[in-house]
């Protein structure tokens with residue numbers, strides 16, 4: 001690994017410090033040869049002051065125990081009916097698994113606890129079927145969980161709950177993960193699954209908007225363990241958990257790779273536009289100045305000071321990729337001939353590592369829309385090195401500097417940069 005990679009990783013650390021990640025492990029993942037390294041990844045997250053809650057499922061272990069005892073399960077995923085036999089097998093398998101997991105985490109010198117933090121009640125009769133010993137979560141004891149997290153203790157939540165009458169009820173672990181994440185206002189839920197999510201061409205699905213996740217969960221031939229993650233993941237995003245990830249537990253270092261890289265290695269379900277252009281804030285200025293430095297040195301951009309940016313901060317926009325500024329553009333408005341409003345599209349810049357991914361075009365289109373909303377009839381850009389980009393990719397035409405608003409023309413002459421002048425008429429957007 002080089003220092004550039006390290007810098008890329010470390011940029012995420014401040015934004016996740018003291019934030020809560022709910023990590024939901026499939027039972028099958030806990031049988032994989034690389035499971036010990038996955039637990040080490042959890043230890044790394046914890047060491048970076050990320051507060052981790054672990055939830056786990058036990059489908060595979062319940063099936064194995066049922067086969068060993070020669071009994072038939074009424075259901076193995078905690079969503080359908082749980083009869084007495086299934087409850088007995090499930091409780092035994094889950095208790096065993098809890099003990100193994102706590103032992104493994106303790107061996108990594110992590111402090112763990114298995115709290116009784118879920119108030120549950122019987123799921124009842126659904127579509128005419130009495131679900132018997134299947135439970136639904138009524139409440140999450142957020143105070144108890146937050147107190148543990150504050151003390152650096154990892155709560156481990158098995159898919160079992162207890163009602164007010166002393167009954168044990170079987171739960172679905174995906175539901176546990178999402179209910180806990182919503183209650184604790186977690187930054188992420190990460191489902192570590194038996195397999196990743198792929199499209200029809202066997203390509204990894206890197207991102208899914210909530211609506212698409214919901215649609216995909218309805219597909220009839222889909223794997224039920226994945227559809228449950230899609231369904232609950234979409235619910236979590238709608239209820240305020242910013243990111244839900246589904247990663248393949250077979251992959252080495254999957255947790256760290258998913259969390260500490262822009263593109264990730266699994267599937268991320270997101271509620272908002274994960275790539276978004278937004279208004280710049282004062283707190284963005286240091287990051288923007290640092291992105292600009294290289295282009296200023298290359299003479300592609302005119303230098304700007306912190307004070308100049310601060311004064312016109314309302315004109316600047318930032319393209320954010322999963323919380324990090326990767327590009328910027330500014331829209332300065334002028335009045336020509338005392339009446340016509342025009343805009344300068346300035347300071348267009350995309351971080352070097354993110355070029356050629358359509359971000360430049362997205363920023364220009366956004367800036368043009370802003371200019372349109374501010375009542376401008378045309379836009380212009382001054383460029384020494386990106387004039388072809390404006391002409392070929394964005395439909396600008398080169399013009400004589402005389403077209404510039406008077407005050408801008410004066411500064412243009414004084415700068416001596418001899419930038420090309422590019423203009424574009426703004427057409428009203430289609431209703």
Ligand SMILES: CC(C)(COP(=O)(O)OP(=O)(O)OC[C@H]1O[C@@H](n2cnc3c(N)ncnc32)[C@H](O)[C@@H]1OP(=O)(O)O)[C@@H](O)C(=O)NCCC(=O)NCCS
Pocket residue numbers: 295300301345346347348349350351354355356357358359360361362381382383384385386387388389393
């Ligand atoms: C110009 C800039 C913003 C483009 O950003 P980007 O995110 O790479 O752009 P996109 O991904 O949307 O578009 C890439 C396309 O534009 C082309 N392109 C990018 N910069 C170009 C340039 N200077 N001249 C000609 N074409 C260029 C690429 O070859 C690519 O073409 P393709 O799609 O046919 O392969 C970026 O290169 C940059 O930051 N440049 C330095 C600063 C600068 O000159 N800013 C303009 C001052 S106003």
